[in-house]
Structures are given as C-alpha cells and as structure tokens.
Amino acid sequence: MQQIINFIIRNKTFLLFLLLFGISLALTIQSHSYHKSKFINSANFLTGGIYESASNVSDYFDLKTQNQILVEENNKLRSLLLNQADSSLSNVANIDSSFYGGRFKIQTAKVINNNYDLSKNYITLNKGEKHGVKEDLAVITSKGIVGIIDNTSNGYARVLSILNTKSRINAQLNASNHIGSLIWNGASSDMVQLIDISKFAPVKEGDTIVTGGQSSIFPQGIPIGTIESFVLDISGDTYTVEVKLFNDMTNLSHVYIVENTDANEIQQLENPTDE
C-alpha cells in the first residue's frame, strides 16, 4: 500500500497528464460519432453571448453584400408574385391556403459564428429553445441549403453545416426523381458530393440538384447546386457527382430556420416504437 501511494506521488504529473489526455481523447472521439457531441459545443450561454456581441460589431462590415442578397431575393419573390396572377395555380393555392400555410413554419435567424475550414464545421445561430428552435430543423438561405440544427441551448443553436464530414442529406436531381445522399469529403468549401445516384438516372453536367422529398427535415425542392462533374463508381451501379453549391458558405449572415410541423407524425409512422 505504501509503495502504491509512493508510486502515485512520484509519478503524479505523468498520471495527471494521462488522465487529462484521456478525457480530451474521449471528448474527441465523442465528437466524431454522430449523435453524441453534446458536451463541448458553442451553443451555450457563455460562448453564444460572446459570439453574439462580436458579430454585432462585425456585421457592419458586411452590410452591403447582405443588402444585395436581400434585394435579389425580394426581386425574385416579387417577380414570382406578379407572374402568378394569371396562372391557374394561384387559385389552388388560395383555396388550400390552410395546407400551404401550415406545413412549414419559417423563422429568421442570424449567423453569429461560421466555420468552413475544418473537416467538421459548425455554425452558431442566435435563436434557441426560447424561440421554438429544436434539434433536426432545416436551415436554408435564399440561395440554398445550409445545414441541420444539431444542438440547442436556451438562446442559441448549433447547426451541423453541409460542410461537415458527418453530414448526410437526402437530395435528388431536379430533372428526375432519382435520389442520393449529399456528403462532403472535406476538400473544398464550395463543392459537395452526391453519392448513390442510380446509373439509370439522366445525369448531365450543369443540371440542378435539389433537396429530396424523402427526409422529413427539408422541404422538397430547395436548391443545392449544379453538377460540376460525375463518375461511375467502381462497382458500376451508382454515380458519384461533384456538386457546386449555389450558396457561398463562407459568407452567411441571415438564414431561415424551417420547421416541418408534420415531421413527428411522419417519423412515428415510419418508425413504430416497438423496442
């Protein structure tokens, strides 16, 4: 017993090092596995507050480009509105407004911290549980998708960016209904990869990729990017497609959080709890 205590006292720095290194290694491994990174994240009171006050200042340097983006979006929406008047679709939309208005709930949020140079990138938003933001809500901009909320605190939320090697999002070709998974290989901040597209799909360079209707997170048809190049896999069954994003992920400020109010119902239907 005496010897054990002596040993511990003699090697206390080494043991302390081992302990702390073990803790950090455990945290690292936890952050690499998908559903577990709960402890160490920037969506908490302290870091969220600091990031918010910093972004209050830095926002002013970016006002011009953000205004430009908002004007472009207004322009698009207004042309949509004006051109819709003589389309027969408008009547349907008006009659069934309860359905269109009820399925997706949208609220705006501001990006207060944005990473894009690591292999696992996250974005912090200034909306949290007290604004009704929950896990697994979609985050988009006027140009395309941004990511999925994976962690929330009272006043802040963390988004798993599409520029994260853990991210997997259901996507499809705009021209046909062939679906695949959108992943990121960590190489470039404006290219993502679409895998598992069937070899029968009409893949063409320059075509648009949109979100698929298979997931209950994203609404169908949110634009993602255009096809830059594609190769047939070694197995010969599926295409791997390089997608150039519409969104400039390095310059995000105002984003929309989209909540599918039917998500719970769909999930319950798909996974009956029989455990």
Added chain:
Amino acid sequence: MNSLTTNSIIRFFVLILAQALIFNNINFLGWINPYPYVLFVLLFPVNSNRSLFIFLSFMLGLFVDIFSNSGGVHAAACVTIAFMRPPVLKFAFGMLYEHQSIKFKNTEFGNRIIYFLILILSHHLILFLLEIFNISSILLVLKKTLFSSVFTLILCILFSVLFSNRKS
C-alpha cells in the same frame, strides 16, 4: 511573482478570446489558420508547479475547443505539449534551464525559435491528427501541420517581441 501571476491570468483569457474571435476566422488561402493561443503554454513561468501548469493547459485547450466546436482536440494537444515542455526546454536552452534561472526575455533569439518551433510543430501535429482522425489522409494532416505551424510561429515570435516588457 505576483505580477507574473496576474500576467498569466490576463494572458489566458486574452489569448482564448483572440483565438476564438480573430484567429479562427483568418482562413488564409481558404484553409490555413494560425493557433497563437499556444503562446500561453510556451511562455508560462518555468519554475512553477508542474501539475498546475498541465491542468491550466488543459483548461486553455478545452475553452478553445468549446469556442470552435472541435470536441477535445485542442485540449489533447495542449496537455501533451505542456507535459513535454521540460525536456524541450532542456534541449533548446541547455545550461540555462539546468540552473532554473531562465527568463524568456533574456534568452537568445535562435534558441527561442527552436524552442517555439518544436512545441508548435508537436501541438499542430496532434491537433490535426485528432481533428481529421483518418490515417488515410495523413498527407493532408502533414500539409496542414506544416503551413499552420509556420503561420503560428511567425505570430508567436511577433507577439513575444511586441509584448515583452523591456524594464527588467
């Protein structure tokens, strides 16, 4: 001694904030970021309690991790260089360190660069190994380590020259 302690405490918080708000967003050429917060570990007073030093380095790394959503990679890297600092000090400064009389502002410039370089390289290597966590992309790890290390080294030397108080 007292002013040294206050100095270290201020340095701890200032470096964390600077790292989170400025240096994490530099993205030179799109992917090179410096990590000059290791300056806290590099310039910590030599003849102080070693356990305390290792623990403080861990906290430093953990705070940076919380800010940059990276699990525990910074904490692991910081703890490791804090642990391996004495042998590196001995290697870089030789006799001075043996006599426990080392003061960083009195050391020779060349020695100081060697000391900084070894610790920064080890820190970045561990950092990127754990962050990418994929042995097949070892080339990417080495590339990031090399470029970020050079960037960090330059910033560290600049800061240590700029903020050294000349009255001794």
